[in-house]
Amino acid sequence: MDLSTGLGGCGLNRAGDRKRVVILGSTGSIGRQALDVVRSHPDRFVVVGLGAGRNRDLLRAQIATFGCPSYSAVDGPLPDTSATFLPLVDLATVDADLVLVATVGAAGIAPTLAALRAGRDVALANKEVLVVAGRPVVEAARASGAAILPVDSEHSAIWQCIRGEAKLGAWSPGSPIERLLLTASGGAFRDLPIDDLDTVTPEQALHHPNWVMGAKVTIDSATLLNKGFEVIEAHWLFGLPYDRIDVVLHRESLVHSLVAFADGTMKAQLGPPDMRLPIQYALGYPNRLTSPVERLDLSAVGQLTFARVPADRYPCFRLAIAAASAGESACAVLSGADEAAVSLFLERRIRFTDIPALIERVLSARCPVAGLSADELVVASEWAEAKCRELAE
Ligand SMILES: NC(=O)c1ccc[n+]([C@@H]2O[C@H](COP(=O)([O-])OP(=O)(O)OC[C@H]3O[C@@H](n4cnc5c(N)ncnc54)[C@H](OP(=O)(O)O)[C@@H]3O)[C@@H](O)[C@H]2O)c1
Known part of the structure; x- marks a missing residue:
């Protein structure tokens, strides 16, 4: 997708008023x-829609705090609010300048x-x-002229590095962008002996x-499937082929990602590991707003380390890269199988090491197909979720 063009419409809204955010x-x-x-930044943003799942008490409090006029909740309307209830897809299309999609x-x-x-x-x-529906989502943005702004810290870093450089949407071998390098912390078990991974608990895995x-x-970070997802995400956001997207282990999580340019230059984006920064960058674009987050003290940090991803420790990462090369329906299957496998692990019904084993079995149970619609990709992902649960019985 052509971010240089797509991002053009993301300034403060027409009247120079506060940006209306869902x-x-x-x-x-x-x-x-x-x-x-x-x-x-109450002078910059106004919340016009809030969508939640099942945490109704927090949603109710948020509606009251932000004076939000419309909302959505999985189990239907709240009894004690005057705000308007809408299904999630309708909330995504209310009159607004920006929709932040932070569901899971x-x-x-x-x-x-x-929304697009x-x-x-x-x-x-x-x-x-x-991961599930990259092509239809990017095509929907192209068709309407709407922009997709990255929020994930790695993709926000890349976006910040390429700002002012070439257009990336129509990437070709002549592009000044040679490679993208996504950084990975290695997750909760990066130092654990591989033989001990069999017996780790959800509590340990949830400690990033x-x-x-x-x-x-957090579980996807422990398996490193999260980084595989991010490679797929980067492919769709920035238009580079998979063989130009690398992952490098960076324990400190201070360099959020890098871009290598054709002249041998590399640009990196650094900052404290605080998601408020990339969230604010996307909400505030094209303006860089002030923030109270802790400043990075590089002399206190001392050194930054980078290393290759050890393939034997992270089988889920290998599966993700294989699914990305196999094609779009394989990515949908990967995502659906992972949703089920992570839930089963959190429910203590499978071991941590069963996550890649199950995902691999689900992936091999279905031949990858190209050119599926968004609905068909969602069906493939749902099939994989059900298949994973069936295999785990
Ligand atoms: N957290 C991070 O630092 C981070 C960083 C980079 C990327 N991401 C990505 O951002 C997304 C959100 O991550 P998160 O960590 O914020 O997840 P999270 O804490 O689990 O929050 C998920 C949100 O989605 C809502 N939700 C779940 N199912 C829903 C449904 N069917 N309909 C409507 N709302 C639903 C939840 O509502 P209830 O809680 O009310 O049930 C909750 O508000 C994920 O895709 C993640 O990979 C997260």
Whole structure:
């Protein structure tokens, strides 16, 4: 996708007023941090829609705090609010300048497509949307002229590095962009002997060394499937072929990603590991706003380390890269199988090491197909979720 063109419409809204923002997944880790950003900049943003899953108490409090006029909740209307209840896909198309999609898993696909088709710019945190339905989502943005703004810290870093450089949407061998390098912390078990991975608990897996995040993305970080998802996400956001997207282990999570240019120059984006920064960058674009986050003291940091990803430690990462090369339906199957496998692990019904084993069995049970519609890709992902649960019985 052509970010240089696509991002053009993302300034403060027509009247120079506050940007009207809808937040889907407002009760989650990203959603709550997005509301912190809004709270820090009341002169810049106004919340016009909040979408949540099942945390109705927090949603009710958020509606009251932000005076939000419309909302969505999985189990239907709240009894004690005058705000208007809408299904999530309708909330995604209310009159707004930006829709932040911070739901998790496949829940964000339909609202993202609805928002883009209605011409709403989307700040996208819910990475599974592009993993499952990358092509239809990018095509929907192209057709309506809406922009997709990255929120994931790695993709925000790349976006910040390429700003002012070449257009990336129509990438070709003549592009000044040679490669993308996504950094990976290595997750909760990066130092654990591989033989001990069989017996790790959900509590241990949920303890990320550098980031505080929702449960699914934290488990995906421990398996490194998250980084595989991010490679797929980068492919769709920036238009580079997979063989030009690398991953490098970087324990400190201070360099959020890098871009290598054709002249041998590399640009990196650094900052503290605080998701409020990339969230704010997407919400505030094209302006860089002030932030209260802790400043990085490089002399206190001392050194930054980079290393290759050890393939034997992270079989899920290998599966993701194989699915990306196999084609789009394989990515949808990968995502659906992972959703089920992560839930089963969190419910203590399978071991940590069963996650890649199950995903691999689901992937090999279905031949990859190209050219599927968004609906067909969602069906493939749902099939994989069900298949994974069946295989785990
Ligand atoms: N957290 C991070 O630092 C981080 C960083 C980079 C990327 N991401 C990506 O951002 C996305 C969100 O991550 P997160 O960590 O914020 O997840 P999270 O804490 O689990 O929050 C998920 C949000 O989605 C809502 N939700 C779940 N199912 C829903 C449904 N069917 N309909 C409507 N809302 C639903 C949840 O509502 P309830 O809680 O009310 O049930 C919650 O508000 C993920 O795709 C993740 O990979 C996260």
